[in-house]
Amino acid sequence: xPEVTQTPSHQVTQMGQEVILRCVPISNHLYFYWYxxxxxxxxxxxxxxxxxxxxxxxxxxxDQFSVERPDGSNFTLKIxxxxxxxxxxxxxxxxxxxxxxxxxxxxxxxxxxVV
Amino acid sequence: xxxxxxxxxxxxxxxxxxxxxxxxxxxxxxxxxxxxxQDPGKGLTSLLLIQSSQREQTSGRLNASLDKSxxxxxxxxAASQPGDSATYLCAxxxxxxxxxxxxxxxVQx
Numbered sequence: 001x002p003e004v005t006q007t008p009s010h011q012v013t014q015m016g017q018e019v020i021l022r023c024v025p026i027s028n029h030l031y032f033y034w035y036x037x038x039x040x041x042x043x044x045x046x047x048x049x050x051x052x053x054x055x056x057x058x059x060x061x062x063d064q065f066s067v068e069r070p071d072g073s074n075f076t077l078k079i080x081x082x083x084x085x086x087x088x089x090x091x092x093x094x095x096x097x098x099x100x101x102x103x104x105x106x107x108x109x110x111x112x113x114v115v
Numbered sequence: 116x117x118x119x120x121x122x123x124x125x126x127x128x129x130x131x132x133x134x135x136x137x138x139x140x141x142x143x144x145x146x147x148x149x150x151x152x153q154d155p156g157k158g159l160t161s162l163l164l165i166q167s168s169q170r171e172q173t174s175g176r177l178n179a180s181l182d183k184s185x186x187x188x189x190x191x192x193a194a195s196q197p198g199d200s201a202t203y204l205c206a207x208x209x210x211x212x213x214x215x216x217x218x219x220x221x222v223q224x
Contacts, residue, residue, distance in 0.1 A: 033211070033212075035212070041216075042214050042215070042216050042217075043159070043204065043206075043212075043214040044214075045211040045212060045213070048210075048211060056210050056211055058211075089156075091158060091159060093212075098146075098210070102146075102147070102208075103147065103149050103161055103164035103208075104149065104161070104208075104212060105161065106151070106158050106159040106160075106161070107158055108157060108158035109157070109158045111156070
């Protein structure tokens with residue numbers, strides 16, 4: 001069964017450093033997403049991406065965050081200057097469409113620890 | 116703003132029991148509802164997707180129902196097994212997924 005692949009599975013970074021989280025969505029999917037889950041809390045929406053631009057973003061997704069699809073297969077989330085509160089599990093997801101009938105497929109996540 | 120609530124927060128049952136997990140949401144203008152399973156420290160595995168026009172979906176021992184007008188969904192697990200132990204999340208889909216906090220299920224051998 002097709003999978004969403006995320007790398008790395010774990011990343012530890014110093015506060016203030018830039019990190020890039022990488023995702024390879026399912027090849028025929030057109031919509032890409034990032035979600036995060038702080039330990040013990042709900043999974044929260046960050047951003048959706050379609051046709052090489054952001055289609056929706058949450059209040060969490062401020063100027064410190066950016067997304068990019070640098071080639072035909074990768075989808076990245078960059079955090080410019082990490083803060084302690086950015087420590088979370090970050091999930092990438094993709095779907096073939098939006099609206100009725102389209103479910104999401106999630107990757108296994110990247111655990112980011114900011115120290 | 117959409118709010119999704121899952122009850123109970125945690126559940127411990129002996130193996131073989133049938134059980135029901137509940138999900139409620141405040142805004143009934145959704146496209147779909149999706150149930151996921153999350154093992155500790157792991158990703159989200161999709162279990163069932165119910166379109167807003169559907170009333171239920173079944174996969175093996177799992178059955179999910181949706182009553183959009185009342186803002187409720189249930190996930191029914193038949194003949195529970197220790198391997199079913201995980202956190203079960205429901206999420207409603209409109210422009211993005213909005214998740215509940217999950218029900219942490221422990222099935223005792």
